[in-house]
Amino acid sequence: GQQVMQxxxxxxxxxxxxxxxxxxxxxxxxxxxxxxxxxxxxPVFLIQLVKSGEVKKQKRLTFQxxxxxxxxxxxxxxxxxxxxxxxxxxxxxxxxxxxFGSGTKLNVKP
Amino acid sequence: EPEVTQTPSxxxxxxxxxxxLRCVPISNxxxxxxxxxxxxxxxxFLVSFYNNEISEKSEIFxxxxxxxxxxxxxxxxxxxSTKLEDSAMYFCASTSTGGRNQPQHFGDGTRLSIL
Numbered sequence: 488g489q490q491v492m493q494x495x496x497x498x499x500x501x502x503x504x505x506x507x508x509x510x511x512x513x514x515x516x517x518x519x520x521x522x523x524x525x526x527x528x529x530p531v532f533l534i535q536l537v538k539s540g541e542v543k544k545q546k547r548l549t550f551q552x553x554x555x556x557x558x559x560x561x562x563x564x565x566x567x568x569x570x571x572x573x574x575x576x577x578x579x580x581x582x583x584x585x586x587f588g589s590g591t592k593l594n595v596k597p
Numbered sequence: 598e599p600e601v602t603q604t605p606s607x608x609x610x611x612x613x614x615x616x617x618l619r620c621v622p623i624s625n626x627x628x629x630x631x632x633x634x635x636x637x638x639x640x641x642f643l644v645s646f647y648n649n650e651i652s653e654k655s656e657i658f659x660x661x662x663x664x665x666x667x668x669x670x671x672x673x674x675x676x677x678s679t680k681l682e683d684s685a686m687y688f689c690a691s692t693s694t695g696g697r698n699q700p701q702h703f704g705d706g707t708r709l710s711i712l
Contacts, residue, residue, distance in 0.1 A: 520700065522640075529688055530640060532700035575640060577701075584653045585630070585701075587640040 491578040493588030501596050506563040508591035510576035519552060519559045520577045524590070530575060533561075566595045599623040603689050603704035611712055613678050618707045620672045620689030629672045630690040630701065631664065633657070640688065646672065676709075684711045 493510045500506055510519065518537040522530035534543055536552035536559060543550045549562045563570055573590040580586070602621045610616045622629050631643040644654040646664055663675045672691075676683055686708050690701040 524640075529703040529705050530701075532702070535700060577640075584645075584655075585642045587632075587642070589639040 491576060491586045491588040493576055493591060495591055496589065497592045497594070499594045499596065500566050502568060503565050506566050506570070506593055507560055508574050508576075508593075509558065509560045510578065510588045511558045512578045512586075514557070514580070516556050516578045517581060518579050519556075520579065520585075521550060521559075521561055522575045522577060522587075523572050524575065525572045528572075533574075563593075566593070568595050568597050571595050599702075601689055601691055601702050601704035603687075603707050605707060606705065607708045607710070609710045609712065610679055612681055616676050616679055616709065618674045618676075618687050618689075618709070620674070620704055621670050622672055622689065622691030623693075623702055624670070626691035626693055626702070628652075628692040628699075629664075629666070630692075631674045632688045632690065632703075633685040634688065634706075635685045643674070679709075679711045681711050684709060 491510055491512050498506055518535055520535045521533040523533055524530045534550050536550055539556050540554045541552040547564045551560045559576055561574055573592045575590045576588040578586045601623055604619045608616055629646045632640050633643055634640045642655045643658045644664055645652045649666060661677045665673050686706045688706045689704045692699040692701050
């Protein structure tokens with residue numbers, strides 16, 4: 488069946504350092520979405536990538552979708568304490584079935 | 598900003614009992630979803646619902662689970678005979694009229710504790 492693998496599981500960084508999380512799918516995705524979940528909160532939509540090789544930026548966040556539409560990454564430049572949370576990718580198959588990655592828990596030390 | 602609302606925020610139930618989790622999706626949304634998240638783990642897709650029927654379901658969504666949209670606003674998840682392993686946070690989500698690959702808006706979740 489479809490699976491979305493996400494690494495790393497945890498990342499501890501000093502404020503100001505960069506952070507990257509990666510998602511890989513065993514099969515081609517229709518599109519991929521990224522969500523952020525703060526401790527005790529619910530997932531909040533960040534972005535969606537649809538096209539092969541697509542790159543999107545939101546301030547310090549850069550999202551990439553691989554050429555084969557099987558992998559994606561989220562990169563945060565110069566982390567801040569407000570970036571703390573768990574970042575999930577959600578792989579979408581046939582535009583209808585959502586599979587979340589296991590998440591990367593980011594901790595930022597001031 | 599419109600929100601997805603879920604009730605109750607916390608439900609404690611004896612094993613074997615039936616439980617109904619309630620959700621009010623955003624009013625002009627047409628696609629509805631249930632997810633569960635076991636403490637500290639990933640968000641797991643359960644079911645998607647469109648046009649008054651299930652459009653997709655996962656392996657987790659077995660005969661113990663059912664969903665219903667009893668009126669124009671509520672979307673419910675029923676677990677018929679709860680097991681200990683059903684203890685989790687259950688999230689409802691909805692997407693806009695644009696289709697199923699639109700951003701999902703999540704509710705705050707219901708924490709289900711099975712004793």
